[in-house]
Amino acid sequence: MDTLGRILAGTALCLLFLVLQCQAQSVHGFNWGFTLTSSNIEECANQTIQIKPVNSSTSYLGQPPYYMLALEVEGVTTYTPIGDDPGHLTWQNTHRGGAELLLTVVDSIGQTGGFPTSFFNSVAAPAGSDTSCLIPEPTASTPRITSSITGNLETCEPWKLSITGGTKPYNVTLAQLGAGNITVAPMGPYDDVFVYIDRAGPGFPLIAGVTDSTGQWGVSTIAINTTGSSDTDCVGLVSVSETEAQFQAKEAVDASAARASSAKAHARSVALGIVFGLVLPLLVGGLVGLWWWRRRRSSQGRWLSQVPKQPQAHDEEQPQERLVRPNLNLDMSQVTSVVRVDSQQYRTASWAVDSELSIRQTDSPSSMDMSTTELHQTIPTPYMTSATLPRPLTTAKSPLSPPDPLAMTPNSTSPAATLTPEARYRKALEAHAEAQANRARLQAQMATNPRQSPIAGPSSRRPHVQRSQSAGVVRTFPAQPLPRRMGASLRLPPVAAISEEGPDIIIQHRDGGIVEELPPPYFDTGRYAEGRDDVPETEAAPGTVGRP
Structure with missing residues (x-):
């Protein structure tokens, strides 16, 4: 019976992921909740779950059987069956004490019951309690997804997720506190990098989990705080999966373009600084100087026009000048x-x-x-x-x-x-x-x-x-x-x-x-004696001189 149950659970899990691959974003079909009022759950403790309709206008409770998806922050994600009767569902906490858990219920067709607005905390069991239900520690072959961001993630900002270990191809699961559904993104057969365009609503942490082709869950990322605009359309931006080499080449091109744009912006800033800091003041100063020079010249011209003109000593056109000198x-x-x-x-x-x-x-x-x-x-x-x-x-x-x-x-x-x-x-x-x-x-x-x-x-x-x-x-x-x-x-x-x-x-x-x-x-x-009056003369033609 135990072996048969595991076979049925594996088959249901494969069917679930086939549905999730065909449907990138799940549907919020119902609500769920614990009967306890605390957010702390002991190791290997059993918790009762209730399924409720989304609103009072419907009685839809999803399609059994039901599964509990527990995404542990920087830990291994678990996906376990919790029963077929919506009124009698039970989940056992298999995560070690100190783990932060993001929990949601999924039915057989991939509909979810939504996420709470806060994490559940796994606490250690009392001494002497049975802890054999705890999942083993991750190994080198366990898939692991790593975030390139450790701080805040802006709306529509690319989020690089690198995956190692396991068996390709991978599937990436994205979940957020307070959200009504989850996002599952299948990757290419050789891809190990997934670039997600953040379309999650701002204000709640976002976490990413991974599974390989064998259905093995890997280690999830840290919780990333989302900020920015509530407009999550992000027109023209698409989430893609690619290899690390492709991503590095694209990063180099983008970095070169960014440097060129930065250099261009810097050159533009320098040019604007020169224009407004040097050329424009010189131009304004030149215009002011020209205006001042023209004004001074005009004022001197008016002053000279008022001074009576001195008579010119060498002016032949003035008749009275002949009487002056x-x-x-x-x-x-x-x-x-x-x-x-x-x-x-x-x-x-x-x-x-x-x-x-x-x-x-x-x-x-x-x-x-x-x-x-x-x-x-x-x-x-x-x-x-x-x-x-x-x-x-x-x-x-x-x-x-x-x-x-x-x-x-x-x-x-x-x-x-x-x-x-x-x-x-x-x-x-x-x-x-x-x-x-x-x-x-x-x-x-x-x-x-x-x-x-x-x-x-x-x-x-x-x-x-x-x-x-x-x-x-x-x-x-x-x-x-x-x-x-x-x-x-x-x-x-x-x-x-x-x-x-x-x-x-x-x-x-x-x-x-x-x-x-x-x-x-x-x-x-x-020639002639003094006192001689009768000097002989010789007639000569005008303009000629001769000797006697």
């Missing part, structure tokens, strides 16, 4: 020749003037050019011009002198350069008045004796006009410029003498400066 150059647009008096040609001293340009302007801004004024014409009134007008390049050359490169250099050492514009202008007017008086006297003398050409000089002596040393034929102005003797002066004979009460002041035709003294023109006394 006077330039006492005379308008010599009427100038033709010095030696032509009433269309008569006379021999001059050893100097010649090139008057190819109709307008003569001296290098000094404070002198009047009287050198090329025709004596029978009226001398124009001086006027003021801008000091920045371009000066025409005129030359005064002597027929006996080679070209002088310094001829155009203004007399910067002239005393006139130290005078103010008003003083220069006053002296120029005085000299001009004297020149007009001398011109009138000269015209009167010419009317009396047209063959003579009296010229006033700084001395009271009246030098005789003689032929130039190099002049065989009198040169008629205007003429081509002739070579000038090296070092020869470009000064012309003075037009009028200044009053003898002060130093002699001469108006020059080139540098325009007012000097204290000017030497008289040189005369060739060896």
Whole structure:
């Protein structure tokens, strides 16, 4: 009979697991309970079990026979028959003292009566009691399931369960305190790792047990606390069984992806830190600086627009500027020749003037050019011009002198350069008045004796006009410029003498400066006797010079 009972129990157990393999999650078909009120159960003690309907609306009590499933935390799980009569079921505790047990009743078709909300504790039997019912200690061949997590398990978090010992394939049983059913997951024929996606409700411990292909129960895991969300759908996540090698390869790929993601996140964090910590402040500072610079520039522009514009000394567009800084150059647009008096040609001293340009302007801004004024014409009134007008390049050359490169250099050492514009202008007017008086006297003398050409000089002596040393034929102005003797002066004979009460002041035709003294023109006394008035002359074509 005992042998027959064991055969029937093994057959029922195989049928149960066949049903569980086809149905991953059991059905809560009824309720059960002990008649005792304590959670402590002695070793080898028998406990009476009652089966009750799930609710008062039904009388369903499941399908006999019934079995007690006792999952021991980190111990061997037991699965024992408890009877066929729902009103008279008995279970004997075969677990050693100190074991924590998760208990539930299972009928013949795999329906469960649910789990209580707390563990039952196995306590040692009194001394001298029979303990022969206790299950043996696990061996090396006993299947063992190990958890990769020792702390809390989040909802939808993968839970790796590694299985060793026993005979493949394995079946994994998952149970939780307070749950109404159990979960049975069959594994592949070569798999030894099961990755479970936590779909258990949070707040109650979860435990996993294992059986091998022979029906041998193994050592269960520790109780894992579940936390997290109550949404246990975990869309897209699937629990899988695989070998340890496959799991390690997948872990390596996942770790590499995680490192890459972490590096990318770190790089992103560094980039954001650089942007917001360095670039953005620099950009903001640059924009603020640009705004400040534009504002300052705008304010300076408004300030400068309120300052009255200073008159430009060299602006030819402003007519009043000619009155501010006077330039006492005379308008010599009427100038033709010095030696032509009433269309008569006379021999001059050893100097010649090139008057190819109709307008003569001296290098000094404070002198009047009287050198090329025709004596029978009226001398124009001086006027003021801008000091920045371009000066025409005129030359005064002597027929006996080679070209002088310094001829155009203004007399910067002239005393006139130290005078103010008003003083220069006053002296120029005085000299001009004297020149007009001398011109009138000269015209009167010419009317009396047209063959003579009296010229006033700084001395009271009246030098005789003689032929130039190099002049065989009198040169008629205007003429081509002739070579000038090296070092020869470009000064012309003075037009009028200044009053003898002060130093002699001469108006020059080139540098325009007012000097204290000017030497008289040189005369060739060896060719003609002094005092000879009737100097023979030879008519020559204008612009030519010949020798006698």
